[in-house]
Structure formats: C-alpha cells, structure tokens
Amino acid sequence: RKEVEQDPGPFNVPEGATVAFNCTYSNSASQSFFWYRQDCRKEPKLLMSVYSSGNEDGRFTAQLNRASQYISLLIRDSKLSDSATYLCVVNPSKYGGSQGNLIFGKGTKLSVKP
Amino acid sequence: DAEITQSPRHKITETGRQVTLACHQTWNHNNMFWYRQDLGHGLRLIHYSYGVHDTNKGEVSDGYSVSRSNTEDLPLTLESAASSQTSVYFCASSEYAGTSGNTIYFGEGSWLTVV
Numbered sequence: 001r002k003e004v005e006q007d008p009g010p011f012n013v014p015e016g017a018t019v020a021f022n023c024t025y026s027n028s029a030s031q032s033f034f035w036y037r038q039d040c041r042k043e044p045k046l047l048m049s050v051y052s053s054g055n056e057d058g059r060f061t062a063q064l065n066r067a068s069q070y071i072s073l074l075i076r077d078s079k080l081s082d083s084a085t086y087l088c089v090v091n092p093s094k095y096g097g098s099q100g101n102l103i104f105g106k107g108t109k110l111s112v113k114p
Numbered sequence: 115d116a117e118i119t120q121s122p123r124h125k126i127t128e129t130g131r132q133v134t135l136a137c138h139q140t141w142n143h144n145n146m147f148w149y150r151q152d153l154g155h156g157l158r159l160i161h162y163s164y165g166v167h168d169t170n171k172g173e174v175s176d177g178y179s180v181s182r183s184n185t186e187d188l189p190l191t192l193e194s195a196a197s198s199q200t201s202v203y204f205c206a207s208s209e210y211a212g213t214s215g216n217t218i219y220f221g222e223g224s225w226l227t228v229v
Contacts, residue, residue, distance in 0.1 A: 043204055043220035044157070087156070102218065104149075106156035 003027065004090050006105040014113055017078045021108045023071045023088030033064055035073050036087040038107065044087055047073075078112045085109045117141075120205050120221040127228055133192040135224045137205030145208045146188040147218070148172075148180060150201040157204065163188055195228045202226070 033050035050062040088105035118139040159172030
C-alpha cells in the first residue's frame with residue numbers, strides 16, 4: 001500500500017456543485033494532516049490543516065477518520081477559481097516537528113466548468 | 115513582505131554539467147527543503163536542513179547535494195546533471211517550533227531541462 005493515495009481525477013464539475021476528495025494513508029501513527037492546493041505550473045500552497053474533530057473554512061470542510069486512515073476534503077458551491085490540483089499531505093512522525101517527513105499525495109485534479 | 119525565492123526559474127543544461135539552483139528565504143526559518151515534482155510521482159523530498167550546517171538526505175537524494183552556511187540560503191547542486199533529473203524543483207521553508215503543524219512555504223519553482 002502506498003503511503004498516501006489519492007484519486008488522481010480529473011474531477012470535472014459544474015459551477016455550484018459539491019465535490020469531495022478522499023485520501024488514504026498507510027502509517028497509522030501519522031500525527032498531522034493537511035490539504036494543499038496547487039495551480040497549474042505554480043507552487044503548492046496550504047489550503048487547510050485537518051483536525052481530528054473536523055474543521056471548516058468557508059466552503060471547505062476537512063475531515064479525518066483515524067480508524068479508517070483517510071482524510072477528506074469537501075468543497076461546496078464550487079467556483080471556477082477552485083480549479084486546481086489538491087494535494088493530501090501527511091506527517092507520519094509520531095513526535096512531530098520532523099517536517100522532513102512530510103509525505104505528499106500525487107494530487108487530485110479538479111476542473112470547475114461554467 | 116518575507117518571501118522565498120528561487121533562481122534560476124528556468125534552465126537548460128547539458129548532461130554531465132554541474133548545476134546549482136539557488137534558494138533564499140527572508141523569514142528567518144530554521145527548516146528548509148528541496149523537492150522535485152514529476153508527473154506520476156508527485157512531490158518527492160531531495161534534501162532538507164533543520165538549521166545552519168545541518169543537512170539530511172531525503173527520499174531521492176542520489177546525484178544531489180546541499181549545504182547550509184547561513185539561515186537564509188539552501189543551494190541545491192546537481193554534481194553531474196542527467197536527463198533523469200529533468201524536473202521542476204521546489205524549495206520550501208518552515209519555522210521550527212517543535213510541533214508538526216507548521217506551514218511549509220514553497221518557492222515558485224525552478225524548471226530544469228537536461229539535454
């Protein structure tokens with residue numbers, strides 16, 4: 001099983017749609033989780049961290065299921081500007097602080113159409 | 115505003131040449147990283163540093179080296195460029211705080227083609 005797996009997509013959705021991405025990770029001791037966004041030919045940028053209790057930021061909701069070892073990202077009311085690749089990122093370090101251990105998924109491509 | 119810059123942004127070089135990609139950050143971050151990103155592989159860690167004079171190998175370090183002589187810079191050197199090293203390279207940095215929740219900030223990337 002790969003360390004961090006994502007459906008590569010592409011997800012093609014109309015404006016206003018709700019879309020969900022899932023990501024699975026293999027290391028059950030993983031401690032922190034993130035979603036990054038990457039636009040075409042640009043650098044990745046942090047979208048949001050994922051907390052155990054789930055968290056929301058505007059139209060974006062992130063959830064963590066430790067028992068099943070997956071993370072999800074829900075985007076409501078999709079905008080054209082949401083078109084990008086979404087990277088699932090996991091820090092498998094038990095003790096934290098080891099940023100060098102961040103594991104990036106290959107990304108899920110989202111295309112929002114008018 | 116604090117930032118992280120990479121240079122050159124685009125470079126074409128020949129097989130066997132030594133190439134150095136520069137990375138400079140003005141956040142005074144302790145942690146700095148180099149990643150490469152290729153289709154089908156996502157981001158892979160090449161080398162990283164947790165402070166001055168500290169360097170560590172990442173997942174794909176063969177053929178690359180780094181040095182950290184000050185807080186701001188982490189240059190990446192390809193000792194003898196190979197076609198397999200054609201890729202986009204991202205430098206990144208984060209503040210050390212002993213927790214795993216720190217945000218990593220990426221530079222804009224350096225597109226390297228080895229012919």
